[in-house]
Amino acid sequence: MLALASTACSTRAVRTDVDYAMVLPPFAERTRLQQDDVFLMAAPIESPLPLFPGDVDPHELAGAVSVCIELVVDEHGEVSSIEPLDIGSSCTDVSGYPGSSFLREVTGAVARWSFIAAAICTPAENDGEDCESPEAMVRAIPVKLSYMFAFTRDGEVGGVTSPRSVMR
Numbered sequence: 001m002l003a004l005a006s007t008a009c010s011t012r013a014v015r016t017d018v019d020y021a022m023v024l025p026p027f028a029e030r031t032r033l034q035q036d037d038v039f040l041m042a043a044p045i046e047s048p049l050p051l052f053p054g055d056v057d058p059h060e061l062a063g064a065v066s067v068c069i070e071l072v073v074d075e076h077g078e079v080s081s082i083e084p085l086d087i088g089s090s091c092t093d094v095s096g097y098p099g100s101s102f103l104r105e106v107t108g109a110v111a112r113w114s115f116i117a118a119a120i121c122t123p124a125e126n127d128g129e130d131c132e133s134p135e136a137m138v139r140a141i142p143v144k145l146s147y148m149f150a151f152t153r154d155g156e157v158g159g160v161t162s163p164r165s166v167m168r
């Protein structure tokens with residue numbers, strides 16, 4: 001009976017979790033708007049989370065693995081590019097195993113994301129910030145966004161920061 005109990009403990013399933021947040025890298029470019037213009041942030045429509053990589057044994061994961069990426073949302077709300085992002089110690093080096101497995105999962109999931117495109121609105125004169133007025137001029141623009149994905153096991157806290165946006 002003791003042997004059976006020890007076997008059950010050694011094969012215990014490890015719970016894994018994935019969380020994400022938008023981040024603002026320290027070197028982010030910014031765009032200045034005209035005085036009356038209003039920036040309309042890209043809004044996610046679909047954003048499936050990446051899965052914990054099947055080729056990584058969660059028992060061997062020491063702490064959290066944080067993968068940072070930069071993506072471009074084009075004028076149609078589609079993800080047009082995804083690149084790894086190095087923002088220092090907040091992100092795990094994803095150049096080697098098992099990092100490349102985590103990066104592969106993140107890029108695969110993010111490639112399926114869709115957004116309402118970001119835009120710059122120039123409201124009609126005397127309309128304040130009313131971008132829904134028929135006289136308002138709304139121009140869709142591409143935007144770069146940066147995200148950090150934290151992969152954890154057994155409820156360990158990952159290094160996810162508070163959401164912020166990056167516009168270029």
